[in-house]
Amino acid sequence: xxxxxxxxxxxxxMDGRKPNELRRIRFKKGVFRQADGSAYLEQGNxxxxxxxxxxxxxxxxxxxxxxxxxxxxxxxxxxxxSTQDRKRRPRGDRKAQEMTSxxxxxxxxxxxTELYPKVQLDIFVEVLQSDGGxxxxxxxxxxxxxxxxxIPMKDYVIACSGSHMRDTPIVDMxxxxxxxxxxxxxxxxxxxxxxxxxxxxxxxxxxxxxxGVMDHxxxxxKDIFNILNQQVQDELCQKTELDKIVTxx
Amino acid sequence: xxxxxxxxxxxxxxxxxxxxxxxxxxxxxxxxxDLRIAFGVSLGCCHVELGKTRVLAQVSCEVGEPKxxxxxxxxxxxxxxxxxxxxxSFEQGRQSEEGIELSRLMERCLKESRCxxxxxxxxxxxxxxxxxxxxxxxxxxxxxxxxxxxxxxISALAHFRRPDVSVHGEEITIHTLEDRNPVPLSxxxxxxxxxxxxxxxxxxxxxxxxxxxEKVMEGKMVVGMNKHRxxxxxxxTGQMLLLKEQVLRCSSIALTKVTKITELIxxxxxxxxQARLKGEKHGFAMLVSGDRVTANRLPTTEVxxxxxxISDEMERSQSSSEDGESQSGNxxxxxxIVATPKESAVEILTKGVGVIGEGGTSTWLDIPQADxxxxxxxxxxxxxxxxxxxxxxxxxxxKVILK
Numbered sequence: 048x049x050x051x052x053x054x055x056x057x058x059x060x061m062d063g064r065k066p067n068e069l070r071r072i073r074f075k076k077g078v079f080r081q082a083d084g085s086a087y088l089e090q091g092n093x094x095x096x097x098x099x100x101x102x103x104x105x106x107x108x109x110x111x112x113x114x115x116x117x118x119x120x121x122x123x124x125x126x127x128x129s130t131q132d133r134k135r136r137p138r139g140d141r142k143a144q145e146m147t148s149x150x151x152x153x154x155x156x157x158x159x160t161e162l163y164p165k166v167q168l169d170i171f172v173e174v175l176q177s178d179g180g181x182x183x184x185x186x187x188x189x190x191x192x193x194x195x196x197x198i199p200m201k202d203y204v205i206a207c208s209g210s211h212m213r214d215t216p217i218v219d220m221x222x223x224x225x226x227x228x229x230x231x232x233x234x235x236x237x238x239x240x241x242x243x244x245x246x247x248x249x250x251x252x253x254x255x256x257x258x259g260v261m262d263h264x265x266x267x268x269k270d271i272f273n274i275l276n277q278q279v280q281d282e283l284c285q286k287t288e289l290d291k292i293v294t295x296x
Numbered sequence: 297x298x299x300x301x302x303x304x305x306x307x308x309x310x311x312x313x314x315x316x317x318x319x320x321x322x323x324x325x326x327x328x329x330d331l332r333i334a335f336g337v338s339l340g341c342c343h344v345e346l347g348k349t350r351v352l353a354q355v356s357c358e359v360g361e362p363k364x365x366x367x368x369x370x371x372x373x374x375x376x377x378x379x380x381x382x383x384x385s386f387e388q389g390r391q392s393e394e395g396i397e398l399s400r401l402m403e404r405c406l407k408e409s410r411c412x413x414x415x416x417x418x419x420x421x422x423x424x425x426x427x428x429x430x431x432x433x434x435x436x437x438x439x440x441x442x443x444x445x446x447x448x449x450i451s452a453l454a455h456f457r458r459p460d461v462s463v464h465g466e467e468i469t470i471h472t473l474e475d476r477n478p479v480p481l482s483x484x485x486x487x488x489x490x491x492x493x494x495x496x497x498x499x500x501x502x503x504x505x506x507x508x509x510e511k512v513m514e515g516k517m518v519v520g521m522n523k524h525r526x527x528x529x530x531x532x533t534g535q536m537l538l539l540k541e542q543v544l545r546c547s548s549i550a551l552t553k554v555t556k557i558t559e560l561i562x563x564x565x566x567x568x569x570q571a572r573l574k575g576e577k578h579g580f581a582m583l584v585s586g587d588r589v590t591a592n593r594l595p596t597t598e599v600x601x602x603x604x605x606i607s608d609e610m611e612r613s614q615s616s617s618e619d620g621e622s623q624s625g626n627x628x629x630x631x632x633i634v635a636t637p638k639e640s641a642v643e644i645l646t647k648g649v650g651v652i653g654e655g656g657t658s659t660w661l662d663i664p665q666a667d668x669x670x671x672x673x674x675x676x677x678x679x680x681x682x683x684x685x686x687x688x689x690x691x692x693x694x695k696v697i698l699k
Contacts, residue, residue, distance in 0.1 A: 250408050
């Protein structure tokens with residue numbers, strides 16, 4: 048779209064953020080009663096629901112069971128009302144399948160799968176409103192849902208996207224910035240160990256800028272981690288205090 | 297059909313081998329297999345062989361309506377077909393997860409990197425535009441289909457010529473191939489994918505994994521680059537945790553490979569162009585020549601093998617022990633073997649047959665060698681003279697024989 052600048056001369060983006068500023072994050076754990084673990088996460092205007100069922104016996108074909116590891120079954124879907132134009136998406140859509148396999152790989156690497164051989168874990172992610180950063184919000188929501196379900200993991204998995212625009216690296220892009228055609232780097236990391244679980248890059252980016260963008264995205268991930276961790280710890284403290292009151296009182 | 301899984305001992309062997317910085321086929325860690333690019337008679341058809349992995353790409357185009365969101369651009373479709381011909385574990389029909397991953401990576405490499413100028417494919421804005429289809433068929437799967445497919449797709453796009461279009465006001469004429477020469481597509485740059493396989497939690501890294509190495513690997517990284525040092529695609533898959541430095545190192549290795557392969561592609565394109573201009577035979581027929589004895593001969597690969605060179609001292613000690621055998625009976629030979637390890641090249645002719653050296657002179661009989669033709673001629677002359685002299689005696693000899 049000509050005339051709209053993604054990064055103004057004063058250094059502000061379209062929605063008024065600075066280049067390294069994240070969107071507002073709000074989340075809530077335990078939104079479903081049926082599921083073993085669930086979470087609802089908002090990152091700016093992107094709203095994602097995640098639900099975790101398991102670990103339970105393998106459903107369907109027993110042949111898929113892994114004799115020494117947990118089988119993680121992911122399903123990612125976008126609601127028809129999630130984008131600007133209402134699109135009927137068949138479940139087997141190529142992009143949805145790609146996203147599903149990426150989520151599965153991410154969590155395969157982080158969940159302690161050796162502890163649950165021959166069983167299955169289901170992770171369902173539904174995007175209610177999509178405004179850029181779908182994968183990132185899905186991963187963050189699924190992490191929280193897994194924590195809510197009590198599945199042991201190596202660390203939080205936090206994902207964030209970034210790009211390089213007009214010689215400044217920007218972080219946490221919305222839909223407009225994503226579709227502008229600039230390069231997009233999406234990373235999922237373990238924030239406390241600095242290890243990359245998943246990395247994806249689209250469109251063209253010069254090799255020299257890669258290191259800078261990756262650094263900024265890592266910093267963005269760590270910021271998201273601080274936000275999530277802070278609230279999770281607070282909730283835990285509140286819960287233990289309430290429990291103390293109940294047991295003593 | 298389900299593929300037979302790799303046995304545990306094979307898996308352990310390959311992993312130990314890789315830990316010793318060696319590969320099953322004798323390559324170095326960052327070496328590609330033999331790459332061969334051939335073009336077909338029809339424009340836009342390219343066949344690439346990477347070792348034994350073979351991929352065929354075909355580009356075709358037709359006129360259609362542009363997308364509503366982008367009325368000034370043409371449309372590019374990329375499709376990867378995995379048929380059971382390539383590998384028995386591929387199923388006909390419904391695309392497996394692997395097929396979808398390959399398709400998406402090829403789509404991202406070609407479409408989202410903007411390698412093809414889409415605006416030049418527009419005929420009438422909003423109404424008519426070229427739809428270009430790239431169909432990639434995997435003919436044989438011996439590891440690393442992705443690199444092979446990307447080379448084939450880019451070469452095919454560079455080779456392809458679309459019909460010429462002329463617009464006169466309201467009239468649009470699409471010229472046939474006989475009318476006007478077809479026009480090449482405008483490629484901005486050539487993005488190529490390079491695959492890396494990781495082992496032991498990212499400690500060891502190999503470029504261009506073969507099918508056995510792919511079955512054993514823990515994680516995979518695909519880097520798409522062009523020779524101008526621009527990254528077009530990056531994807532890390534698998535169950536391993538990487539560090540930032542590893543990613544940056546891979547991208548610099550990928551750059552060297554991509555520059556080399558881009559040169560190869562340009563060479564192949566030039567060769568094909570020359571052959572067409574001169575009217576020589578070109579196309580796939582040149583790939584497979586069936587009427588020569590060496591038609592099925594594979595290119596020989598040299599493998600370094602540690603051999604022991606046993607020096608003369610061993611022979612001397614052997615002869616001495618022979619003399620002393622009668623005296624001392626079964627005296628164990630002392631360790632006088634002086635064996636120096638030497639590297640000699642083993643030439644692998646075909647599967648299971650290797651040749652060290654090429655044989656030497658015969659050591660059976662002490663035949664004095666004929667030095668030159670002159671001495672041979674002299675000997676013949678000598679013989680003739682002798683015969684003339686002995687003519688007289690020949691009758692006698694005959695008589696002797698008859699008796």
